[in-house]
Amino acid sequence: MGMFCYQCQETARGTGCEFGGVCGKSEELADLQDLLIYTVKGISDIVVKGKMDVGLLRDVNHEVLKCLFMTITNANFDDDIIIQKIKEMISIRDHLREEIREKALEEDLHDAATFEVKSMNDLVFKASYAGVMAKENEDIRSLRQLITFGIKGLAAYTHHARNLGKEKDALYAFIYEALAGTLNDMLSAEELIALTMKTGQFGVTAMALLDEGNTSKYGNPEITEVSIGVRENPGILVSGHDLTDLEQLLEQTQGTGIDVYTHSEMLPAHYYPAFKKYGNFAGNYGNAWWKQTEEFVTFKGPILFTTNCIVPPDDEEVRSRIFTTGASGYPGCIHIEADDSGRKDFSKIIEMAKTLEAPTEIETGKIVGGFAHEQVFTLADKVVEAVKSGAIRKFFVMAGCDGRMKSREYYTQFAQRLPRDTVILTAGCAKFRYNKLDLGDIGGIPRVLDAGQCNDSYSLALIALKLKEIFELNDINDLPIAYNIAWYEQKAVIVLLALLYLGVKNIHLGPTLPAFLSPNVAKILVDTFGIAGIGTVDEDIEMFLGVSI
Structure with a gap:
C-alpha cells in the first residue's frame, strides 16, 4: 500500500x-x-x-x-x-x-x-x-x-x-x-x-x-534575560524539551570547562530558578528547530536531542556530533539510555566537547522571557489597570510551533504590524518568529510575554481564566484576547483540543488547517467552536480589532 x-x-x-x-x-x-x-x-x-x-x-x-x-x-x-x-x-x-x-x-x-x-x-x-x-x-x-x-x-x-x-x-x-x-x-x-x-x-x-x-x-519561572551570544569555552547544545535531561547534563559538566547552551524549545529552561545556580549554563544558541541544519554547523560542539525536532542532517561532520536520548533517535548517532534509576551517563558527550572548538557567534544580545502564570499573576494589578485605562487594547495568543514554510513569515509580519497598544502572549517555538524583534513595552509590560515551551500553553490558559475571574466575566471568550495560533505537530493538536475543552472559541489556526480534518469534521469545528484559518496580515488584524490599518 x-x-x-x-x-x-x-x-x-x-x-x-x-x-x-x-x-x-x-x-x-x-x-x-x-x-x-x-x-x-x-x-x-x-x-x-x-x-x-x-x-x-x-x-x-x-x-x-x-x-x-x-x-x-x-x-x-x-x-x-x-x-x-x-x-x-x-x-x-x-x-x-x-x-x-x-x-x-x-x-x-x-x-x-x-x-x-x-x-x-x-x-x-x-x-x-x-x-x-x-x-x-x-x-x-x-x-x-x-x-x-x-x-x-x-x-x-x-x-x-x-x-x-x-x-x-x-x-x-x-x-x-x-x-x-x-x-x-x-x-x-x-x-x-x-x-x-x-x-x-x-x-x-x-x-x-x-x-x-x-x-x-525547578521553581516557578521568573522574568529572565537570556544571552544569545557565546563564550570562549567549548560547548554542548541541548535541543528538544526534557528538563530532566538538561539538569543531569548540567550536573555532570560542573568543573569540566564545558558550557551548556539551549536550542529552540529548550530556551525556557533559563527561566526556572533552579537552573540559574549553574555557572556554565551559558545561554541560548540559534532559533527554532528548522534552522538547525545551518546553526549546528557553526556551533562546533556536540548536540544532545532530548526529544523530537530532529532535522535529518546532511552534513556527515554534524551527524557525528549528534547524540540522542529518550524517545528521539537517528541512524548512526549515539543513543544514550537511562539506567534503572533514571540516571543517564553523558560522559561521551562531555569528552567529545573537550576536543572541539567553542561555538561561532551568530548573534549577540539578550531576549526576555519567563512570563508563566505565577509571574504574570504578580503583574495582575498592573495588567488590569492597563486594560481598564485603555493602554492595552487586546492580547493576542500567538503560541504554537514554527516551521520551514515561507507562509510562516505571516506570523513575523503579524507581530510587527500589530498596533502598539496590543500584547502578544506566546509559548512554543512559534515565538522565534518575533521574540528578537524590538516591539517595545506598555508601561513597563513587554509586548511579547513568553510563557515557555509548547506545553506551557497551559500557563496561557490559566492566565486567561485568572483575568476572567478578575474582570468578573461569565465567559472566557468575553476577554480582550484573540487566538492566532501556529501549529506543526501532534503536541499542538493536544493543546488545541485542551483549549476547546476549556471553552475557548474563535481560534485561528495556520498557516494551514490540518490535512487530517475531513470537510465534514472541519465544518463541525467551525460551526461549534469557530475554528478558522488565516488570511492576509492586514485582513486578519482588521478582523481581530474591528478597525482598518
Missing part, C-alpha cells in the same frame, strides 16, 4: 506524504511507525476489554508512552529502534492477552491485539497495511486520527511529567480508552466527537501535571 502520513502541518501538497515524508522519514519507517501505533492500540484493546487495573501495569504504561512519543513528527528516524520496539510491544501484548484470557474471548479482540508476525517479511507486510487509510469512511477516519494525534501529544507531556516523578493512573486509563476507541467500529461519529473532547479534557490534566512537576522541582 505504501506510506500515507498527514500528521504534521507541512505534509506534502497539504494532503499527505506518500513517497517519503517531508520531515525526512522513509516510506518504510512511516509504515513501521504505523505498525507500532497499531500494536499499542492492540494493547489498549486488551487492557480495556480485559478490565485491567492500570495501576498494576506500571512498566507497560511507561512503554506505551514512549512508543507514542517516538512516532511524533521529527522524533525518531531509526528503523532498527522502531523494529525492536514493535517486537517488544508485541511480546507485551501477547503476555497481557494471556492474562485476560478468562475475561475476554479471543474473537472479541481486534486484529491489532491478535495479529502474528513470524518473520521480518511478515512484519514488513503487516506494517504496510496498518496505516491511516485502513478505514474507508473519511469522517470516521478523520476523527480517529484527530484522537490518535491528540493522544500522541498527551503522551509526550505525560512522559515528561513521569520523568519528574509525577503520574496519574487516570491518564494512563484514558490513553488506553481513547486508543481502543479508535479501533471500535461500533462508535458513531457523534461518539468519536465526544471522545475527541474528552481527549482535550485529559490534555488539560496532563499539562497541569507537567506544570506541577516542573514548578515543584
Whole structure:
C-alpha cells in the first residue's frame, strides 16, 4: 500500500506524504511507525476489554508512552529502534492477552491485539497495511486520527511529567480508552466527537501535571534575560524539551570547562530558578528547530536531542556530533539510555566537547522571557489597570510551533504590524518568529510575554481564566484576547483540543488547517467552536480589532 502520513502541518501538497515524508522519514519507517501505533492500540484493546487495573501495569504504561512519543513528527528516524520496539510491544501484548484470557474471548479482540508476525517479511507486510487509510469512511477516519494525534501529544507531556516523578493512573486509563476507541467500529461519529473532547479534557490534566512537576522541582519561572551570544569555552547544545535531561547534563559538566547552551524549545529552561545556580549554563544558541541544519554547523560542539525536532542532517561532520536520548533517535548517532534509576551517563558527550572548538557567534544580545502564570499573576494589578485605562487594547495568543514554510513569515509580519497598544502572549517555538524583534513595552509590560515551551500553553490558559475571574466575566471568550495560533505537530493538536475543552472559541489556526480534518469534521469545528484559518496580515488584524490599518 505504501506510506500515507498527514500528521504534521507541512505534509506534502497539504494532503499527505506518500513517497517519503517531508520531515525526512522513509516510506518504510512511516509504515513501521504505523505498525507500532497499531500494536499499542492492540494493547489498549486488551487492557480495556480485559478490565485491567492500570495501576498494576506500571512498566507497560511507561512503554506505551514512549512508543507514542517516538512516532511524533521529527522524533525518531531509526528503523532498527522502531523494529525492536514493535517486537517488544508485541511480546507485551501477547503476555497481557494471556492474562485476560478468562475475561475476554479471543474473537472479541481486534486484529491489532491478535495479529502474528513470524518473520521480518511478515512484519514488513503487516506494517504496510496498518496505516491511516485502513478505514474507508473519511469522517470516521478523520476523527480517529484527530484522537490518535491528540493522544500522541498527551503522551509526550505525560512522559515528561513521569520523568519528574509525577503520574496519574487516570491518564494512563484514558490513553488506553481513547486508543481502543479508535479501533471500535461500533462508535458513531457523534461518539468519536465526544471522545475527541474528552481527549482535550485529559490534555488539560496532563499539562497541569507537567506544570506541577516542573514548578515543584525547578521553581516557578521568573522574568529572565537570556544571552544569545557565546563564550570562549567549548560547548554542548541541548535541543528538544526534557528538563530532566538538561539538569543531569548540567550536573555532570560542573568543573569540566564545558558550557551548556539551549536550542529552540529548550530556551525556557533559563527561566526556572533552579537552573540559574549553574555557572556554565551559558545561554541560548540559534532559533527554532528548522534552522538547525545551518546553526549546528557553526556551533562546533556536540548536540544532545532530548526529544523530537530532529532535522535529518546532511552534513556527515554534524551527524557525528549528534547524540540522542529518550524517545528521539537517528541512524548512526549515539543513543544514550537511562539506567534503572533514571540516571543517564553523558560522559561521551562531555569528552567529545573537550576536543572541539567553542561555538561561532551568530548573534549577540539578550531576549526576555519567563512570563508563566505565577509571574504574570504578580503583574495582575498592573495588567488590569492597563486594560481598564485603555493602554492595552487586546492580547493576542500567538503560541504554537514554527516551521520551514515561507507562509510562516505571516506570523513575523503579524507581530510587527500589530498596533502598539496590543500584547502578544506566546509559548512554543512559534515565538522565534518575533521574540528578537524590538516591539517595545506598555508601561513597563513587554509586548511579547513568553510563557515557555509548547506545553506551557497551559500557563496561557490559566492566565486567561485568572483575568476572567478578575474582570468578573461569565465567559472566557468575553476577554480582550484573540487566538492566532501556529501549529506543526501532534503536541499542538493536544493543546488545541485542551483549549476547546476549556471553552475557548474563535481560534485561528495556520498557516494551514490540518490535512487530517475531513470537510465534514472541519465544518463541525467551525460551526461549534469557530475554528478558522488565516488570511492576509492586514485582513486578519482588521478582523481581530474591528478597525482598518
